[in-house]
Each structure stands twice: as structure tokens, then as C-alpha cells.
Amino acid sequence: MDKIASDVELQVQDDYVVIDNGLVQVTLSNPGGSVTRIQYNNVDNLLETHNEEENRGYWDLDWSKPEQLHDGIHDRISGTNFTVIMEDPDQVELSFVRYWDLSFGSKSVPLNIDVRFVMLHGIPGLYSYAIYEHLEGWPDFDLDQTRIVFKPSKDKFHYMAISDDRQRTMPMPEDRDTGQPLAYKEAVLLTNPINLDLKGEVDDKYQYSCENKDCKVHGWISNDSFTGFWTITPSNEFQSDGPFKQDLTSHVGPTTLAMFHSLHYSGEDVVLKFRDGEHWKKVFGPVFFYFNAVVDEDLENPYSTLWEDAKNQMMYEVQSWPYQFPNSEDYPHLEQRGTVTGRLFVQDRYISDDYISADSAYVGMALPGDAGSWQREGKGYQFWTKADASGCFSINNVREGNYSLYAYVPSFIGDYKYDVNITITPGCVIDVGDIVYEPPRNGPTFWEIGIADRSSAEFYIPDPSPNYINKLYLNQPNSVGMPSKSVHKFRQYGLWDRYTELYPDGDLLFVIDVSDYSNDWFYAHVTRKNDDNTYQPTTWQVLFELDNVDSDRGNYTLRLALASATVADLHVRVNDPETDPPLFRTGLIGKDNVIARHGIHGLYWLFNVNIPSNLLLEGFNTIYLTQSRGSSPFQGIMYDYIRLEGLPQN
Structure with missing residues (x-):
């Protein structure tokens, strides 16, 4: 690749803005905030240029009025106010805001939405996060889904990777158009694919879903320039419904998604319902869109090389969480967060007279509720960890607020909830000591x-x-x-x-x-x-x-x-x-x-x-x-x- 890292530069025009750090150049619409162009590795645009500019990289959501019973309204978020939050040689942060007021009535989702994009020095990629706010007294509504969507070029990106054992050359979108529809619209039998090796196979985006706890990196590789286009989710704290919630990743399009909230694999039980004019604010992200390339195209397996590099970058992002660069008072940095530690045991006298270590238990913090309520909770933040063999756990980087402490212990039915709510303050370290879960049991x-x-x-x-x-x-x-x-x-x-x-x-x-x-x-x-x-x-x-x-x-x-x-x-x-x-x-x-x-x-x-x-x-x-x-x-x-x-x- 010819380019080398340089200072981050910003160019603002009437209808677009460009940020460039010498490694990657990103163009966004002004004031809408859609990503229209990504230049990297001598490729003029990694995105699908056959699409309209607003249909290449964007935030969106699905919402409904309470009386509509989830006959959802799709909303591709487009800003109306553009602001430069920060501009220096090491970082540019941009804000694209859409405000709501009462004069809109029910024509628009009653949310203020501030979509942010950040580019850092020396890193070939783009960070994005958003702040959603529903002010007190605003109309009731239901939120079914929100996410970031990127659509890489279909002529370039054919190879998709989700995990070590889930990666392959994918069908083209035209293959779905010529295929045989199956029991529902997402599933298609490929009858005349461009790549004849795929003939007779079923394509369905749900075949590539993944649990939140495992969905840290996924994306696409371009077959001609051997360029990678990756979605990296460094934390699950802003995703709904806990670590086991399943959601979409990448699929034919090509499309790559950063999912924050949806009804997939849960249904209406997890709809976010806003009633009685409640105040709500939540930060989704940041997530990272990372680009890499094979320098020596003679490498024996460029797909493996790019995938392994993407996983290494993912680990770097995870270890860097919480990020220190976001410039928003709504995103707390490391020193503004707290830690909860303890040790969890199980008591089941029909198995053992002694306490049993809660080996590999999932222990987490979520909004106060009943035992197990975390799997249906998405308005707040969740923080989970896995206990060690002795049941010891440390839940780190918890945002300030009031929480319940929950746990699920493999091999034991039911859900644990600590009997006292926990208040997190900046810098606190709270040790709950030894706690005991008594799973449901009446007899042998x-x-x-x-x-x-x-x-x-x-x-x-x-x-x-x-x-x-x-x-x-x-x-x-x-x-x-x-x-x-x-x-x-x-x-x-x-x-x-x-x-x-x-x-x-x-x-x-x-x-x-x-x-x-x-x-x-x-x-x-x-x-x-x-x-x-x-x-x-x-x-x-x-x-x-x-x-x-x-x-x-x-x-x-x-x-x-x-x-x-x-x-x-x-x-x-x-x-x-x-x-x-x-x-x-x-x-x-x-x-x-x-x-x-x-x-x-x-x-x-x-x-x-x-x-x-x-x-x-x-x-x-x-x-x-x-x-x-x-x-x-x-x-x-x-x-x-x-x-x-x-x-x-x-």
C-alpha cells in the first residue's frame, strides 16, 4: 500500500465532509452523516457505488406507536445539524444530530439522535457511536431495532468470515433474485448461482447469527485486492438482553452489521417500550470498522492472514475498552467507572452437603429487576463476566448507576439475584464477598x-x-x-x-x-x-x-x-x-x-x-x-x- 500514516485531516464542504489519516479516507454526507465513500489500499471506494449514496453506510432503527402492535416504521437516520466536536492531528470527531420537537407529532420517532464518527491517527478504520435521548413528556413509542449498516462493494467482496470455523465464499445478491424462495423470504434455494459451486445450497442470513458474547469481529474480504472490511464490537455493555442474545452479523449483499438492539431470537418480549413520557438516554457504541490488506499477495493464504490480523485488532480494541477518546459527557471513561468483585457458590443439599463452587458462572450487572429479568432488558447497560473455577468474579468498567447483581450457573436451573441493589460510583471497588445461589429444588x-x-x-x-x-x-x-x-x-x-x-x-x-x-x-x-x-x-x-x-x-x-x-x-x-x-x-x-x-x-x-x-x-x-x-x-x-x-x- 502506497499510503503511510499522517496527521488526521478534515475537509468540510457544503454537502460532504472528508476525514483522512493517510491510511484511510472516509467521506460522509453533510449534514446527514451517511458514509458514502471509503478509500483504502488504492481502492477508490470499498462501498457499493451502485447504491444511492445514503444507502452505503448508515445508522437506522425500526419503531412503532404503541397502538400499532409493532407494524414497524423503518427510519434511516439522517442528521440535520453537523458539528465538528474535535479536530487535531491525532483525532477528528464529528457529530450529525437530528432533533425532535412536539410539532413533528407522530411523523418521526420521538428521539434526539446524535450520531458520532471518530478517526484516530495511525489506525486504518472508523469508530462510530450514537446518543439516543427521549425527553420527559415526549410521546410514547416502541423501539424494535437499531443498528449500523455497511454495504461493501458486491463486485469486490465475496469472502465472508464470522469465526474460525464459519467463513466461506458467499453467493451474490443476484443469486438470491434468481433462486427459489423457501418457507420465508430470508431463505432462498440457489438454483442458478454465478458461482456454480453454490448450486443447490440454501442461503439465509439467519444461518450466520451469533451470540453477543461471541460476536466481537466479523466481515468481508475482497478477492481482487485482498482487502478486509471488518466490524469490531469491543464491548457488549450497550447491547440489549445479555450475553446470550443472538443477532445478525454479516450476510449476502454483501452486508455487515453492528447490532445494538433487535427482536431477533426473542420476539416481542424484548421490545423497548417507552411510556408515560419517561426520560431515557443511552449511548450505543463505539464500535469500530477496521480495514486491512495483504502486503505480499503471494502469501499462501491471504484470507487467513487478514482474518488473523482482524482478530488481533479486535483483541486490541477489547483491551482498550473503555475507550478514552470519545468526547461526550454521556460516555464515561475508565476513571468514571466502578468494579464489583465476589465469589459465588451453589448450595444444593441433594448434590452435596458442602457449598459447590460456581465454576464458569456468568455473573453480571443490569438494571434492577427480578431474577433473570436481564434477558429481556435493553433500556440500560449490562456488564458481564465469567467466574473462574472457584466461582471468583470481577465485573469491571461498570458505568455509574443503580444495578442488580445477577448470575446463571451452568448445570443448575434457574437464575440468581443478589438480595441488595448495588450503586456504582466513579472509581468504586465493591466486594460482595461470598454469595450463595440456592437453585430450585424440592427433592432428590x-x-x-x-x-x-x-x-x-x-x-x-x-x-x-x-x-x-x-x-x-x-x-x-x-x-x-x-x-x-x-x-x-x-x-x-x-x-x-x-x-x-x-x-x-x-x-x-x-x-x-x-x-x-x-x-x-x-x-x-x-x-x-x-x-x-x-x-x-x-x-x-x-x-x-x-x-x-x-x-x-x-x-x-x-x-x-x-x-x-x-x-x-x-x-x-x-x-x-x-x-x-x-x-x-x-x-x-x-x-x-x-x-x-x-x-x-x-x-x-x-x-x-x-x-x-x-x-x-x-x-x-x-x-x-x-x-x-x-x-x-x-x-x-x-x-x-x-x-x-x-x-x-x-
């Missing part, structure tokens, strides 16, 4: 199915239909370069219909101490497809044996931990499949749409069912689990873990 375990990990990944995931595959998820190399079973097998299209093929004559029957949940428990409790392409509810049976039943001593307990639910209603019956009403029903739950969107979990649900001992028999018993809603292939639930507990013991 008679049997269990699955692993309490908030996912159905341990259950049987079928091979995809050969007519609907994504080759990326068929076989992947293991550490010695040989093909191995894909850990992303669940991302294949159409797995929901495999249930009917695998169980043509009756629904699933699982026999305790005989069946193996990794082979005999289908990963999703889905509907059955009829010959006329309609669908019907299904009933699964769990058969188990009890040696003794004390019919006068109270209730046994069935724990049902669900990893996902989509317009489902689960009924539980014991030893009589016709009992009406059922012993227990969840009622209508969930809109996370995980079955359709190739996920392995959505929102976590925990139900505790009391089974009167007089319903159980000495000898064989059957629990019937009926997912009673059956109008769609995508209605259903995913189980995380099921446990039958005996009567309490003194």
Missing part, C-alpha cells in the same frame, strides 16, 4: 433429561435434507485437518420437517434408563406435517419406573427448563393422555422464532410442575408432554433440561 433427582445449559444443543440434531443444505455446516476440519461433525449442524434449513420423517408412525417416546437423549430426544418439540401440508400438535412421552410411591405425602416436582418457545402452549399430563384439563399448561408463550431461524436457543423459561403423589404408580409411569398449538411448522419449543424430583426428605 429421580431422573433427568439433558444438560442445564439454556440450550438444546446436546439433543439429537438430524442431518439436513440433501435438497436443502449449506455446505459450510456439513463437515468442518478438526484440529488435525480431518472432517468432523459440525457443531453448527442446527443452522441447516428445514430441520423442523425431519421430525415427521424420523417419526412417521407416532411421536417421540423416551424411556428413562434406556433411551439416550443425544440420540433419542429430538432437538425441538415441533409440529407434525400432514400429507396435505398442514401441521398438527404432537405429544411426547417420557416412560419411567418407580419402585415405591408414597401416595399420601404430597407432591413430586417436574422441572421444565425451556431453551425456546414460539407461539407454543405446553400441556403436561400424567398416566392419562386424555385428562382434561391437563395437570399443567404453560399458556401461550414465546415469539422467539428460533426454529425457523436456525437457532439452538431463544429466551429461557423455567416451569415447576407439582405432581400429586396419588397420580403416580408403583411400576411404570408416563408423562405426556403435548405442544398443543399446531398451525405452523415453526410453532414449538426447545427443551433445555427436564428433571423429576421425589418427595422432600428431612
Whole structure:
């Protein structure tokens, strides 16, 4: 590359502004703030020049009025006021603001939005963040989604990388136009792709989704100039719904996204609802858009070289968090943040008389709420860490404010919440000491199915239909370069219909101490497809044996931990499949749409069912689990873990 790092320079014109640090030059519309041009590595524009200028790099959101029931309004954010926040040889920070006032009525989302862009000396990339504010007394509204979108040139960028084992040459957008639409608009069978190697594959942007905690870097590589275009998210503190929230990354377009809030894999439960004229302000970002290039094009694997460099830059950004460069009083720097430390134990006397170290527990701070409320919370900030083997944790860089302390411990059901809210002040270090989580438990375990990990990944995931595959998820190399079973097998299209093929004559029957949940428990409790392409509810049976039943001593307990639910209603019956009403029903739950969107979990649900001992028999018993809603292939639930507990013991 000919260019070398130089002072950051700013050029302001009537309808555009240019920032340049000698490595990369970025042009933005004035006063709108859309990124229209990125010059790097002797390429005149890395963005898609066939698009209108405002459709190349931009912030957007989807919102609705409360009475619209999420018939969303798409808003591509365009500023009306441009300001230079900072300009010196080391840094330029620009602000593009759109103000709202009462005269707008319901024609525009009632938010003041300040979109910022920052370029630093010596770094080939662009930072962006935004400050959203809803002032007291302004109209009510719902916020469904907000993000940053970049659209690299489709003629240049063909190779996409999300993780070490999820990268490939992607279809062209024209391939989707000529392909066969499948069960929903995002999924297309490629029938006549430009790259014939992709013929017969399914393309769906949801196949490339990722959990927040794992989505630190993703993007594209140009095949001709071997240039990388990367989205780097250095922190999850400003993203909604906790570390396990799944969202989109990069997909055919080419498109690369920085997602801050959405309903994906969660549904309406996570809509941000602003009522009664409440005041709200939140900073989204900064995130970093990084560009790199292969100096020696004769390198054996330029894709690997660029990907490894992008990961190294990601680690640098993560270690640099919180950034010191943003010039906004709404973004607190390191000295304005606090730390919370402690050690978490688990107490379950049916497992051990001693405290159990909360090994690898996820411990976090979020707005005050009930235990587990963090997975549906997006108005505030969240700060999470992973405890070590002894349960010790340190939650660093927490913004000033009032929080609850939450935790989830793998292998144990339920959610922990510390019994006192914690107030963070600048520079504070708060040690909560030894704290103890007592997970739900009434009696000893008679049997269990699955692993309490908030996912159905341990259950049987079928091979995809050969007519609907994504080759990326068929076989992947293991550490010695040989093909191995894909850990992303669940991302294949159409797995929901495999249930009917695998169980043509009756629904699933699982026999305790005989069946193996990794082979005999289908990963999703889905509907059955009829010959006329309609669908019907299904009933699964769990058969188990009890040696003794004390019919006068109270209730046994069935724990049902669900990893996902989509317009489902689960009924539980014991030893009589016709009992009406059922012993227990969840009622209508969930809109996370995980079955359709190739996920392995959505929102976590925990139900505790009391089974009167007089319903159980000495000898064989059957629990019937009926997912009673059956109008769609995508209605259903995913189980995380099921446990039958005996009567309490003194």
C-alpha cells in the first residue's frame, strides 16, 4: 500500500465532509452523516457505488406507536445539524444530530439522535457511536431495532468470515433474485448461482447469527485486492438482553452489521417500550470498522492472514475498552467507572452437603429487576463476566448507576439475584464477598433429561435434507485437518420437517434408563406435517419406573427448563393422555422464532410442575408432554433440561 500514516485531516464542504489519516479516507454526507465513500489500499471506494449514496453506510432503527402492535416504521437516520466536536492531528470527531420537537407529532420517532464518527491517527478504520435521548413528556413509542449498516462493494467482496470455523465464499445478491424462495423470504434455494459451486445450497442470513458474547469481529474480504472490511464490537455493555442474545452479523449483499438492539431470537418480549413520557438516554457504541490488506499477495493464504490480523485488532480494541477518546459527557471513561468483585457458590443439599463452587458462572450487572429479568432488558447497560473455577468474579468498567447483581450457573436451573441493589460510583471497588445461589429444588433427582445449559444443543440434531443444505455446516476440519461433525449442524434449513420423517408412525417416546437423549430426544418439540401440508400438535412421552410411591405425602416436582418457545402452549399430563384439563399448561408463550431461524436457543423459561403423589404408580409411569398449538411448522419449543424430583426428605 502506497499510503503511510499522517496527521488526521478534515475537509468540510457544503454537502460532504472528508476525514483522512493517510491510511484511510472516509467521506460522509453533510449534514446527514451517511458514509458514502471509503478509500483504502488504492481502492477508490470499498462501498457499493451502485447504491444511492445514503444507502452505503448508515445508522437506522425500526419503531412503532404503541397502538400499532409493532407494524414497524423503518427510519434511516439522517442528521440535520453537523458539528465538528474535535479536530487535531491525532483525532477528528464529528457529530450529525437530528432533533425532535412536539410539532413533528407522530411523523418521526420521538428521539434526539446524535450520531458520532471518530478517526484516530495511525489506525486504518472508523469508530462510530450514537446518543439516543427521549425527553420527559415526549410521546410514547416502541423501539424494535437499531443498528449500523455497511454495504461493501458486491463486485469486490465475496469472502465472508464470522469465526474460525464459519467463513466461506458467499453467493451474490443476484443469486438470491434468481433462486427459489423457501418457507420465508430470508431463505432462498440457489438454483442458478454465478458461482456454480453454490448450486443447490440454501442461503439465509439467519444461518450466520451469533451470540453477543461471541460476536466481537466479523466481515468481508475482497478477492481482487485482498482487502478486509471488518466490524469490531469491543464491548457488549450497550447491547440489549445479555450475553446470550443472538443477532445478525454479516450476510449476502454483501452486508455487515453492528447490532445494538433487535427482536431477533426473542420476539416481542424484548421490545423497548417507552411510556408515560419517561426520560431515557443511552449511548450505543463505539464500535469500530477496521480495514486491512495483504502486503505480499503471494502469501499462501491471504484470507487467513487478514482474518488473523482482524482478530488481533479486535483483541486490541477489547483491551482498550473503555475507550478514552470519545468526547461526550454521556460516555464515561475508565476513571468514571466502578468494579464489583465476589465469589459465588451453589448450595444444593441433594448434590452435596458442602457449598459447590460456581465454576464458569456468568455473573453480571443490569438494571434492577427480578431474577433473570436481564434477558429481556435493553433500556440500560449490562456488564458481564465469567467466574473462574472457584466461582471468583470481577465485573469491571461498570458505568455509574443503580444495578442488580445477577448470575446463571451452568448445570443448575434457574437464575440468581443478589438480595441488595448495588450503586456504582466513579472509581468504586465493591466486594460482595461470598454469595450463595440456592437453585430450585424440592427433592432428590429421580431422573433427568439433558444438560442445564439454556440450550438444546446436546439433543439429537438430524442431518439436513440433501435438497436443502449449506455446505459450510456439513463437515468442518478438526484440529488435525480431518472432517468432523459440525457443531453448527442446527443452522441447516428445514430441520423442523425431519421430525415427521424420523417419526412417521407416532411421536417421540423416551424411556428413562434406556433411551439416550443425544440420540433419542429430538432437538425441538415441533409440529407434525400432514400429507396435505398442514401441521398438527404432537405429544411426547417420557416412560419411567418407580419402585415405591408414597401416595399420601404430597407432591413430586417436574422441572421444565425451556431453551425456546414460539407461539407454543405446553400441556403436561400424567398416566392419562386424555385428562382434561391437563395437570399443567404453560399458556401461550414465546415469539422467539428460533426454529425457523436456525437457532439452538431463544429466551429461557423455567416451569415447576407439582405432581400429586396419588397420580403416580408403583411400576411404570408416563408423562405426556403435548405442544398443543399446531398451525405452523415453526410453532414449538426447545427443551433445555427436564428433571423429576421425589418427595422432600428431612
